[in-house]
Amino acid sequence: MPVIRRAVGRGAFDVTSQRRLPGVGIARSGAVSDSGRDGGAVSRDGGAVSRAVPQATVTRFAGYLRVLSSLADTRVMIVSSEDLATAAGVGSATLRKDLSFLGPMGVRGVGYDVARLRARIELALGLDRGHRVVLVGTGNLGTALVGYDGFSRRGFTMVALFDNDPAVVGREITVGNADDGYSQLTVLHVDGLIEAAAELGATVGVVATPDAAAQAAVDALVEADIDCILSFASTDPVTPPHVDLRRVDLAVELQVLSFANAHKAPRIRPARPVCRDPRTVTPASRNGSVIAP
Known part of the structure; x- marks a missing residue:
């Protein structure tokens, strides 16, 4: 320490x-x-x-x-x-x-x-300047990301959420952290991403859509002049040369751990001490032996 x-x-x-x-x-x-x-x-x-x-x-x-x-x-x-x-x-x-x-x-x-x-x-x-983040895809993963307060603590403020599912659009999701306070963001339809991103001054985009929708989400972010994108899709979206895209594939990370686990040498686990009933333990002799007197 x-x-x-x-x-x-x-x-x-x-x-x-x-x-x-x-x-x-x-x-x-x-x-x-x-x-x-x-x-x-x-x-x-x-x-x-x-x-x-x-x-x-x-x-x-x-x-x-x-x-x-x-x-x-x-x-x-x-x-x-x-x-x-x-x-x-x-x-x-x-x-x-x-x-x-x-x-x-x-x-x-x-x-x-x-x-x-x-x-x-x-x-x-x-x-030092802070970043305003928009997220596309508010399913299970997207909602979990929005609820993670570590982003706002590190200077990444979630300013808008987008989806194309009519059942999800209009829903309110809580963002923020205990230090800076919490607020509610309404999920917007992805068709309004370009206009909203410009108005909000978004600098970073996060893609948490299903793989099939990832390319369309990235295209929308690029069209909105967002050139720093984090994607959680397992696919590799195509982007223009000026766009910096980083992918996080959780399944790949688990596969790497699987490899590490498969190639580890077997561990010798220490034997657990045997708990005996003190009434059945043979008393030791004066020299400490339970065998020879």
């Missing part, structure tokens, strides 16, 4: 970010670099691009942010690289390499200022 220490920081943040996914563009001196669809990049002193930020690093940024948020909630002010790496499930060397994309951060022999590092990663991931 990280120890609470006196906060150590270096003052104002000097990192800005760009919106393009899956990479993150990080620049200094107010300059934002763009290395295209293959990932973001780091620019020093507003000059040329020096290196790209790998997608794996961007993914780990999200993991570090989760740990830092938990530490901040428990009023931990300073965390060592070893403690942060362990909590995030990575090696210390990987952590330090990842954080090097953010510029100088930690203090040798002291650690990282939790609040400062958390804010820096939020800037890098573009979370």
Whole structure:
């Protein structure tokens, strides 16, 4: 468990970010670099691009942010690289390499200022501006996603819900969290997505439709000028080059776990202690043996 220490920081943040996914563009001196669809990049002193930020690093940024948020909630002010790496499930060397994309951060022999590092990663991931999310498909999965308050806690506000089922359109679903409060969103017909998304300033779309309807849902989001899409369909929708789409296939994740389970070495389970009636236990002799006197 990280120890609470006196906060150590270096003052104002000097990192800005760009919106393009899956990479993150990080620049200094107010300059934002763009290395295209293959990932973001780091620019020093507003000059040329020096290196790209790998997608794996961007993914780990999200993991570090989760740990830092938990530490901040428990009023931990300073965390060592070893403690942060362990909590995030990575090696210390990987952590330090990842954080090097953010510029100088930690203090040798002291650690990282939790609040400062958390804010820096939020800037890098573009979370400082917040995102307005629209969801298409309010079946069982879609309703469960809407009810998850972790999205709003992390800067993703659900602003509109869409479906094409007459039995569902018009239904009210609760969104929000205990800290910021709850509200009701009315499920709208998907035909009104383009107009509503523009009015609401939506930046992210979530597709939770059946596989057969996923492509049509993605097409509607793209037509509504939403170019960052998360799809829970098992199909792979076709998108224009400028659209960043990430897929989450829960069945695939279970299949990966099935592979891991099938290839694990058999575990030797410790034998359970036998509970005996003390009246039937043979008393031990003076030397501790129950066999020889």
